[in-house]
Amino acid sequence: MIESILRRAGQSLVALLLMSCLAFVGINMVGDPIQLLVPPNATPAELAQASKELGLDKPVHIQYLRFLRNAVHGELGTSFVANRPALQLIAERAPATFELALTALTISAVIGIPLGMLCGLRGDGPLRKVVLAGSIVGVTVPTFWMSLLLILVFAVNLGWFPSGGRGDTVVIFGFATSLATVDGIKHLVLPAVTLALFNTALVIRLTEAGTREVMGQEFIRFARAKGVGGSRLLLRHVAPNVMIPVVTALGLEFGQLIAFSVVTESIFAWPGMGKLIIDSILQLDRPVVVAYLLVTLLIFVVINFAVDALYLVLDPRLRTKAH
Amino acid sequence: MARWIVGLILVALMAVSAQATDLRIGFKSEVSSADPHVFQAFNRNVWLHVYEPLVAQDKDLKAVPGLAQEWRATDRTTWVFKLRPNVTFHDGSPFTAEDAKASIERAMAMPGARTYKPYLRDIDAVKAIDPLTLQVTTKVPSPTLPDNISLISMLPKVMAQATEQSFAAGQSNIGTGPYKFVEFSHGQRVVLAKNEKYWGNKEPWDKVTFQFIPKDPARASALLSGTVDVIDGVSANLGDILKSNKFDRTGRTSYMLNFIGLDVSRAQSPFVLDDQGKKMTTNPLSNRKVRQALMLSVNRDLIIRNIMKGDATPTAQLVPAGFFGNDPTLTPAPADPAKAKALLAEAGYPNGFRLSLHCPNDRYPNDAKVCEAVGQMFTQIGVKTDVQTLPFAVFTPKAQGSATEEPAFSAWLIGIGAVTGDSLQPLIATLASFDAKAGLGAGNWGRYSNKEVDALILKAAQSMNPAEREQLQRDATRLAAADAATIPLHNLKAVWAYRKGLTVVARADGFTFATGIREEASK
Numbered sequence: 001m002i003e004s005i006l007r008r009a010g011q012s013l014v015a016l017l018l019m020s021c022l023a024f025v026g027i028n029m030v031g032d033p034i035q036l037l038v039p040p041n042a043t044p045a046e047l048a049q050a051s052k053e054l055g056l057d058k059p060v061h062i063q064y065l066r067f068l069r070n071a072v073h074g075e076l077g078t079s080f081v082a083n084r085p086a087l088q089l090i091a092e093r094a095p096a097t098f099e100l101a102l103t104a105l106t107i108s109a110v111i112g113i114p115l116g117m118l119c120g121l122r123g124d125g126p127l128r129k130v131v132l133a134g135s136i137v138g139v140t141v142p143t144f145w146m147s148l149l150l151i152l153v154f155a156v157n158l159g160w161f162p163s164g165g166r167g168d169t170v171v172i173f174g175f176a177t178s179l180a181t182v183d184g185i186k187h188l189v190l191p192a193v194t195l196a197l198f199n200t201a202l203v204i205r206l207t208e209a210g211t212r213e214v215m216g217q218e219f220i221r222f223a224r225a226k227g228v229g230g231s232r233l234l235l236r237h238v239a240p241n242v243m244i245p246v247v248t249a250l251g252l253e254f255g256q257l258i259a260f261s262v263v264t265e266s267i268f269a270w271p272g273m274g275k276l277i278i279d280s281i282l283q284l285d286r287p288v289v290v291a292y293l294l295v296t297l298l299i300f301v302v303i304n305f306a307v308d309a310l311y312l313v314l315d316p317r318l319r320t321k322a323h
Numbered sequence: 324m325a326r327w328i329v330g331l332i333l334v335a336l337m338a339v340s341a342q343a344t345d346l347r348i349g350f351k352s353e354v355s356s357a358d359p360h361v362f363q364a365f366n367r368n369v370w371l372h373v374y375e376p377l378v379a380q381d382k383d384l385k386a387v388p389g390l391a392q393e394w395r396a397t398d399r400t401t402w403v404f405k406l407r408p409n410v411t412f413h414d415g416s417p418f419t420a421e422d423a424k425a426s427i428e429r430a431m432a433m434p435g436a437r438t439y440k441p442y443l444r445d446i447d448a449v450k451a452i453d454p455l456t457l458q459v460t461t462k463v464p465s466p467t468l469p470d471n472i473s474l475i476s477m478l479p480k481v482m483a484q485a486t487e488q489s490f491a492a493g494q495s496n497i498g499t500g501p502y503k504f505v506e507f508s509h510g511q512r513v514v515l516a517k518n519e520k521y522w523g524n525k526e527p528w529d530k531v532t533f534q535f536i537p538k539d540p541a542r543a544s545a546l547l548s549g550t551v552d553v554i555d556g557v558s559a560n561l562g563d564i565l566k567s568n569k570f571d572r573t574g575r576t577s578y579m580l581n582f583i584g585l586d587v588s589r590a591q592s593p594f595v596l597d598d599q600g601k602k603m604t605t606n607p608l609s610n611r612k613v614r615q616a617l618m619l620s621v622n623r624d625l626i627i628r629n630i631m632k633g634d635a636t637p638t639a640q641l642v643p644a645g646f647f648g649n650d651p652t653l654t655p656a657p658a659d660p661a662k663a664k665a666l667l668a669e670a671g672y673p674n675g676f677r678l679s680l681h682c683p684n685d686r687y688p689n690d691a692k693v694c695e696a697v698g699q700m701f702t703q704i705g706v707k708t709d710v711q712t713l714p715f716a717v718f719t720p721k722a723q724g725s726a727t728e729e730p731a732f733s734a735w736l737i738g739i740g741a742v743t744g745d746s747l748q749p750l751i752a753t754l755a756s757f758d759a760k761a762g763l764g765a766g767n768w769g770r771y772s773n774k775e776v777d778a779l780i781l782k783a784a785q786s787m788n789p790a791e792r793e794q795l796q797r798d799a800t801r802l803a804a805a806d807a808a809t810i811p812l813h814n815l816k817a818v819w820a821y822r823k824g825l826t827v828v829a830r831a832d833g834f835t836f837a838t839g840i841r842e843e844a845s846k
Contacts, residue, residue: 032720037436039362040739041752043762044726046444050436081355082509083435083487092509148540155548163544165534166511269536269545271511279353279510282685284716 012301016294023293024067024286028060033080033284054080067290076294077287081280086291090273095175096166097265097272101257103179103188104195105250111196112203113246117234119204120211120242131204138201147194147267154190161190164269191268195261199253206249210242240314247314251307259296346528346837349542351556353535355437357490357507359476359498360430362437364742367474368834369513369533373413374476374498377404377423377457378469382830382839383645384578384744386469390418390477390499391457396787399464400447404457404472410522412479413497413504420451425480427459427472442471444762464785466792470743501526501838511535515837531837546570546820553827555835557818558688559632574818575829576636576643578740580749581687583621583680583697583810584722585614586733588770594679594733598707603676608733608769612670614807619666620704621697622658627813630692635813640800641741641749643814643831647789648746648796653804655811663704675705681722682736684712688815694736697812708734722768726759730768738815739766744831746796747783754803755780771808 034051042050051057055066067077076086119128155163167187169176178184214220215238223237262274269275273292280288352365359370379389391404410418427449430439445465450458461468477499478485485495496504501523502515513533517526534551536542542554547570557572585608586592592606607613623637639655642648667675678701682694691712698708713721722737724730741749749766756772757764763777764770776799783795803809817833821840828839 031717032725033716034436035719035723036716037362039439039441041748041765042441043444043765044759045762046441048726050438053435080436082491083356083358083361083437084491089509148544151541151544151548155550156544159548162550163548164536164541164550165545266538267541269511269534269538269541271508271535275510282714282716 008305012298015301016297019293019297020068020071020290021064023290024064025060027281027284027286027289028063031284032056033286036283037080071294076291079280079285079288081283081285081288086287087295089276089288090292090295093271093273093276095177096270097258097261097274099177099179100188100191100195100261100265100270100272101254103192104199104257105254107192107196108199108203108253109250112200113207113243116204116207117211117238117242120208120215128208132208135201135204138197139205141197143194143198144263144267146197147191147264150190150194151267162187163190164267166271191264191270194264194268195257199250199257202249202253203246206246207242210245211238214238214241243314244311247310248307251303251310255300255303258299344528344842345530345532346553346840347532347534347551348835348837348840349536349545349551349554350533350835351537351539351542351554353510353537354507354513354533356487357493357496357504358485358487359478359490360426360433360439361435361487362439364832365834367476368832368836370476370498371500371834372502372515372531372837373496373500373504374478375500376473376475376477377406378473380473380744380832382828384741384831385647386473386744389473390423394469396466399785399787400461402459402461402465402468403452404459406455406457407522408455410499411520412499413518414479416479416481417454418477418479418499419454420457421454422480423457423477424449424451425483426477427475429478429483430475439474442474445471464787466784466787466789467743467745467747470745473743502531505530526838527842528837528840543820546822549822552825553819553821553835553840555817555819555833557820559634559818569823570820571823571825572818572820573827573829574634574816575831576814577817577833578643578646578742578744578831579687579738579815579833580638580641580643580740581635581690581693581736581738581812581815583617583812584735584737584753584769585617585807585809586730586769587614587808588772589729592733593731594681596677598674598676598705600677607670607672607676610670611806612666613672614810616663616666616670616704617701617706618807618810619656619659619663620700620706621810621812622700623655623812625658626693626696630689630696631813631815634688634816634818636816637813638811639804640746640811641739641753642744642746645831646741646744646746648750648793648800650797650800653797653801658700660704667705672705675707677707677709678734679709679711679732680734680736681711681713681718681732683715683718686715686718687736687738690736693812697736724768730770732768735768736812737766737768740832742832746800747780747792750780750796750799751784754799754808769809771803771806773802773806773808776802776806776808 034047038050079086079089082089115131119131122128151163154161167178167183168181169178169184170180178188223233262278265272265274277292354366354369355363356366359374376389377391378386381387390407392407394402394404397403406420412418431443445461447460447462452458479497482495489495501518501521503518505516506514515531517529536545539558545551546554587609589606592608595603597603627635627637637655640653680694680698682690684691694710698710701708721731722735739749739753751763752766754776755763756777757767757770779795779799783792786792819827821827824843826841826843
């Protein structure tokens with residue numbers, strides 16, 4: 001167990017190093033950010049001076065080594081644009097993104113799992129046909145179009161929800177959350193639904209397929225023969241077996257939601273990390289881009305750990321192996 | 324009982340009259356920093372509500388009294404500003420010449436790349452003569468100093484050492500402006516509150532929110548759904564959606580010029596080939612007749628009608644009408660392909676040549692489309708043009724070149740804005756001969772060089788007589804236009820949309836000021 005965790009940690013470190021190198025060199029090749037930062041009437045001397053102050057006058061490998069040295073001390077550089085530590089900017093934006101991703105994930109789990117199981121149990125009824133057809137729509141509709149449609153219907157025509165931005169927030173346990181105010185929740189609904197749509201559809205399909213497969217297996221028939229039925233059969237025998245692939249998918253999707261909800265965030269003007277990364281790429285704000293990619297990678301690593309841990313809870317066989 | 328009812332009514336009335344009047348602005352740009360001395364055009368837009376400059380700019384970008392009531396040049400290198408008495412900062416302390424001195428010196432000493440230093444490079448020393456008199460001495464005669472000073476916000480002297488961090492944390496945000504700082508949330512919004520003790524007219528808005536909504540459709544839907552009252556950066560593509568009886572729009576020609584730059588000086592140009600696609604031994608773009616032909620091939624009206632949907636004003640010079648240095652006699656010549664072809668033949672290129680036109684595709688409204696149109700117009704007269712579009716962040720470093728590299732392109736589209744409403748800075752940047760040491764021609768990527776133009780610009784830059792200076796700038800502009808040094812296309816329009824019942828002052832810099840937004844007087 002400890003050995004495998006250590007090996008995992010080692011692999012993650014190598015991945016982080018590779019990613020930092022790729023990101024650093026990659027964004028250096030795109031171009032020089034200095035002209036985007038200074039006033040248009042800056043003279044070449046003023047440009048050179050500004051370049052020097054940001055450390056851009058040194059060759060790439062020197063800049064990279066200096067970056068690594070600072071990274072070891074937990075400093076991932078200072079944003080050129082905001083003039084503040086890149087990590088601080090990301091940390092400022094992270095709660096908004098986490099909140100959105102968690103809400104979307106919860107919606108998709110709460111709706112997707114019961115609906116999927118119901119469809120799986122019912123066989124070929126009309127409910128199954130309707131839900132599965134609906135889930136195809138959910139998987140295929142592009143997010144940006146869905147966002148605009150939701151805005152048009154629920155914000156512009158009906159006026160139920162605001163069209164974008166984040167609402168009032170309350171600080172709980174050091175994190176600003178909009179889940180505690182009515183205004184905050186109103187702002188959260190449309191982007192969360194947009195993001196949840198694809199995942200709900202995915203969860204429905206996975207759960208449905210899983211349920212159908214599990215229902216046909218011997219241990220279920222055996223349990224039935226023993227007289228186990230109803231909710232006990234579903235919760236104790238069917239659900240855990242169905243959940244393993246669903247949890248894997250949800251874990252991966254959570255990472256996706258956090259790292260790449262760029263489109264939804266920019267359409268709804270949601271002040272999360274996705275919007276930060278796009279703005280930073282466009283302005284060639286190298287420290288923020290590199291720090292963001294590293295943080296994202298770290299999040300993926302942590303989520304994978306968590307998913308593995310959940311397996312242990314769900315699958316007793318893995319538990320015995322681990323002991 | 325009756326007393327109770329009267330009491331209730333009174334309470335209700337008070338509740339109504341005390342109801343806060345909020346103004347919510349859907350803002351295209353995102354404020355990147357809370358420090359007012361950090362250079363970024365639209366940061367300045369927002370922070371001007373909180374911090375005021377000595378010299379303010381009216382809607383046509385003319386200098387008007389701000390925290391200074393008057394100013395004059397006492398000799399060729401000395402400006403004296405008389406400050407407004409009885410002005411206090413939001414913390415109650417009085418505004419004096421010492422604060423002004425500390426603020427200007429802070430802006431001059433800002434670290435990093437995003438500073439106003441290039442506008443303050445003429446300044447030699449700043450001195451507080453008495454509490455209401457500020458003296459600025461310059462290294463060279465600097466006729467545009469008051470305009471440049473208008474970019475610098477006044478802070479209390481005690482904040483001179485404040486860091487960007489402390490501004491971001493809301494600890495140093497003290498100005499003299501009509502609004503007080505309440506909140507800056509990175510990537511989200513800026514919230515301001517009315518300054519009850521403002522020295523000027525009291526504002527009608529209790530709370531002003533700048534909500535950052537960079538995406539055009541998202542900004543439009545925020546207005547449509549009533550989430551915001553006003554949006555800026557309205558593009559004509561959205562026009563039809565907002566054409567209803569619930570919304571109004573207003574717009575005007577802005578300072579932002581889009582023009583085509585040409586590689587006029589090199590013996591051979593990297594993206595020019597002959598009509599057979601082979602390298603050329605000459606650079607046709609160095610021939611004035613060729614450039615005039617290209618200029619004549621461009622149909623500005625067609626571009627503005629079909630691509631810009633009316634959101635631009637055709638031009639043949641650096642600054643729009645009404646700006647200092649605009650020459651009213653210099654108007655764009657109508658497109659004349661036949662004459663353009665004749666000019667090409669006269670220049671020795673009867674079969675034309677091949678050219679690549681490089682453009683940013685994410686910087687100006689419809690930039691890539693405008694380039695494609697220009698490319699087709701060039702092609703019509705025989706200059707077969709291939710249009711290459713790039714993200715601005717990739718485009719600029721190449722187009723500009725560096726200390727070690729020459730500018731990379733042969734023809735390109737770029738914009739320049741006369742931020743202070745005066746053609747002098749754009750003239751120095753784009754038409755003066757490139758001279759890295761003297762700081763001339765920083766935006767002259769085509770390396771156009773005409774001694775007469777240089778002489779006029781340099782004379783203007785040192786002329787303390789406004790009438791003489793304007794004449795010099797007009798002469799320089801006309802000479803460069805006759806040379807077809809660049810091909811000015813159009814000035815972009817700044818357009819706002821807002822709910823009916825409001826009035827919005829349209830400014831030439833595209834800035835949205837809460838002080839310019841009013842509830843229409845009820846009929």
